Amino acid sequence: MDVKIGLIGKGNVGSCFLELLKKKENYLHKEYNLRIIVIAIYEYDGALINEKGLDLDKIISLKERFREHKDWKDNIKPIDSMQKINLDLCIDTTPTNPDTGKPALNHIIDALNNHIDVISSSKGPFYLKYKEIHELAKKTKTYIKYEATVASCVPILSIKDSLNGNEITSIKAILNGTSNYILSRMTSEGVAFSVALKEAQELGYAEADPTLDIEGYDAAGKLVILANELLNWSKTISDVKIKGISKITPHTIELAKLEGFTIKHLAIAEKDILFVEPRLIEKDSPLNIGGTLNVIKLQTKYAGPIIIMGRGAGGYEAASAILNDLISIQKLRKRSIE
């Protein structure tokens, strides 16, 4: 089966996805009888378009100079082009404004309205307009998947399908690698918050403006998606009680240690309340993970806790989640046709 796709955003995740697609070309064909044809790659200022299929090898080799490719056209917007070229699936990997969800939100709405299935790695649209997006997808009979939005490659949204016979009652998680790295360094080295932050920035784990990570907004967005998806809640980010970690000092951590605790920036969904805040946890708790890792503990009704951990960021990590979503959607499409 041929699937014509359009990618919006050729940044880190978008480029890794194209590379992964090339690497997995034979596998996708052999295992799922899928031929993925990338016919459009949109950027904010134009697009690469070839309705017969873009030459991915060439585009990948051009790296940041992809606008030099013969298929590049200036000033093309996804909204104007996506229906004309008859896309089956649209993959959005653009950044989002945390207050409005744009531009990713617009891309998602435009694609769904045009009856095009969507995969997105941008979380903003889902922590702001989760319900509306799902209602639109239902109305337009399209599929929407967004595994990469929470903990990147860690399959925490799709785990729901494996727990249909159980019931998830609450969630405790570490969903931001930057704040976890900072707290881990403060704990192991006894350094001040500002020192650990600077180190994280030097290593590329923290942005030049780390506010969204250290003040808990990024984790709160992911928590909303988790709670809506796994607990069937209907929340937005404004429902989360958010506290950051910037006021934690080495002394705070020392006092916690004296009682056998450590401090972690936890994202918690329980009893209809959502929190992101620094919490004391037992030193030997499975949530006490170091570095930039993410961990999610699901409390279940019939099987106690289930814990899943892994790398919560990275281009290839997110790309692998997107590719998995793509395969899932094609399986659903196939089933709906049969």
Place this chain on the structure above:
Amino acid sequence: MINLEVRIPDTPGCLIELIKPISNNGGNIFGILHHHDKKINNMIPVNISFELNAKLRERKLENIKDELRKSKIQIDKIKIGIEQHHFVVILTGHVFDTDVVDTIKRLASKKIKVSELQAKLTEISEVSDVKLKIDLPESITKEEMIDELDKICEEKDLTLIRS
């Protein structure tokens, strides 16, 4: 803590009859006091204190009373003490400048007792970190304690870190 005042015959083996039902029901015995000086009609008053699992306390206590009655041990009085829960929280910010005594008093007025305080200070003008050990009677839930602490912390611009 539960305290039983009973009377047992002053004959060997009778004390075992008192202890058995308590330990059979998971009781953790803290102390036994014999009042030999108050012996009347060969019966000695005994005071025994123990703790039971909070969740099963009522049911277990009924079992103990039944078993004691069967062994012909007379119960004179049962005193059930208030169960305490212990919590650790850390406050960071200007904990002293914002009157830590007032903080403790306000908690106490809601039956939330601070039993221990440990502080780490840098400069007098800088923020400090204070660890509080809190005893909570059974009548107050952890959520109610957190609500109270949250209120105070918001008012005094302190950060609360809890388990």
